[in-house]
Amino acid sequence: MRIDIITVLPELLKSPFEASILKRAIEKGLVEVHLHNLRDYTDLSYNQVDDYQFGGGAGMVLMIAPIDKCISQLKSERDYDEIIYLTPDGETLNQKTANTLSLNKNMILLCGHYKGVDQRVRDTLITKEISIGDYVLSGGELGAAVLCDTIIRLLPGVLNDETSALTDTFQDNLLAPPVYTRPREYKGLKVPKVLLGGNFPEIEKWREEQAQARTEKLRPDLLD
Template sequence: MRFDIISVLPGLLESPFAHSILQRAQKKGLTEIVVHNLRDYATNKQKSVDDYPYGGGSGMVMGIEPFAKCIEMLCAEREYDEVIFMSPDGERLDQGIANELSIKKNIMILCGHYKGIDQRIRDIFVTREISIGDYVLSGGELPAAVLVDAVVRLLPGVLNDETSALSDSFQGELLDAPVYTRPADWKGHKVPEILLSGHEAKINEWRYEQALERTKKRRPDLLAD
């Protein structure tokens, strides 16, 4: 699976992709993550990619030409299943979207900055707009990293235990049950006896009940959906 990410600040994405699960996935050849510097496609000597908005108003708008040049170059090299713009007014990222994207082959992600990007980029090239929450960040780089992480960990072979992702919170519309590890008794705080019983069916039943109860208390909207 390949991700091409277009950013005016590619340095912001160096660390998230150079450690832990994402680093391991790339070393195994299970995913390829390529970050493209939008300034390399600027059409002026100053390498600027933004300009004042038509109609006035505050802030600067990222122009159409640098994005279009980069997108067209990438699309000439391969076919993309999705061209995603990370935007606070997009559909909110959830586990279902991550699952859906995890079976794709090539994904392009556009990172906005400043006041936003020229609407024509969104109209002409973008196939999907995704938000990570109802708030505004300085740019789309951190949301892009969140999206890639959520998707890559689902790819077969990325996690040491491939069943781990299937039991995560939001898989099956429930939050995850409480988890424990050694020691079984820490200063009088004990692990539930059922988890020490070795009875798989009863443990699974307990975990389901705990997940259901936790979801009722913390995210009843998931059950309503």
């Protein structure tokens, strides 16, 4: 998989890909992540990529020209399955979306900034709009990092135990059951007996029941 990220703040995005699972995925050749500074694609002085909005109002808007130039150059080099705009008013990211996107070969992520992007970008260049939640960030960079993490960890070979991702919270519209590790007892708090007996059908049954109960209590909306 290849992910191209268009941003005005590439330095903000470097760190997530230089550590932990994302770094290992890149080193193993399972994913390529390329950062593109939008300011490299403007012909205006002072590397300007934003301007005041027509009609007045507070906040600057990313202009269509440098975005179009960057996306056009990338599309001339390869085909892309999705061109995604990170924006608060996009489709809310969930596990189902992450699962679907993990099957793609090439994607472009466009990070919004300031007041957003010229609407013509959204109308003509973008194939999907994604939000990571009902709140506003200073830009789409952190949202892009979150989206990349949710996708990359699903790629075959990224996790040491590939079945781990299949039992994550939300995979079956259920929250994950509680988990325990050593010691068996700590300050009078004991690990449930069913997990210690080695009866795996019983363990699986217990986990399913716990997942159902936790979801009903904490996120009943997932069961609708």
